[in-house]
Amino acid sequence: MKYLTSTLAVLVLLAVATGFVCYRMSCNSPLHAAMTKGDPMEWLRADFHLTDAQFARIHDLHNSYAGSCAEHCKMIQEATKARNALKSASSADPVAMIAAEQKIQELRAHCETAITRHVRQVAALMSPQDGARYLALVLPKIADFDHQAAPDLHLNHSS
Numbered sequence: 089m090k091y092l093t094s095t096l097a098v099l100v101l102l103a104v105a106t107g108f109v110c111y112r113m114s115c116n117s118p119l120h121a122a123m124t125k126g127d128p129m130e131w132l133r134a135d136f137h138l139t140d141a142q143f144a145r146i147h148d149l150h151n152s153y154a155g156s157c158a159e160h161c162k163m164i165q166e167a168t169k170a171r172n173a174l175k176s177a178s179s180a181d182p183v184a185m186i187a188a189e190q191k192i193q194e195l196r197a198h199c200e201t202a203i204t205r206h207v208r209q210v211a212a213l214m215s216p217q218d219g220a221r222y223l224a225l226v227l228p229k230i231a232d233f234d235h236q237a238a239p240d241l242h243l244n245h246s247s
Contacts, residue, residue: 129143129147129150132146136214136218136219136221136222137214137215137218138214138218142213142214145213146210146213146214149206149209149210149213150210153206156202157199157202157203157206160195160198160199160202160203160235161199161235163195164192164195164196164199164235165235167188167191167192167195168192168235170188170191171185171188171189171191171192174188196235199235200230200231200233203230203233204227204230207222207223207226207227207230208223210222211223
């Protein structure tokens with residue numbers, strides 16, 4: 089019994105030490121710091137291994153695109169409100185409803201084309217491997233975007 093307690097204590101200590109070493113060896117400190125801060129651009133820098141020059145160019149690209157992206161969302165929101173107002177009207181004109189729905193679809197297509205072009209420009213500034221990984225992560229999310237506000241890279245979204 090005396091050896092059993094000692095053996096269990098040593099095994100527990102070894103397991104804890106092994107777990108700690110494995111955790112520290114697999115931890116990406118810059119990525120962890122970016123996640124802790126909740127800074128999407130720092131996350132982008134850390135996760136996609138951007139150099140200072142790449143980061144500066146991508147940051148400038150994001151800033152220059154943000155205004156037109158916000159405008160696209162605003163236009164889609166306004167078109168959606170107009171369509172919803174038509175829907176709620178007691179005498180909704182079917183032709184006007186079709187035109188309103190078509191307008192929304194055209195605006196969404198324009199927005200999605202523009203943001204896809206932007207995302208591809210960002211990926212082109214990364215290394216080929218990181219650019220491909222970025223595209224694989226971001227492109228599938230574009231079609232599902234709700235256009236309630238301009239997209240961002242907030243790390244706390246659950247999609």
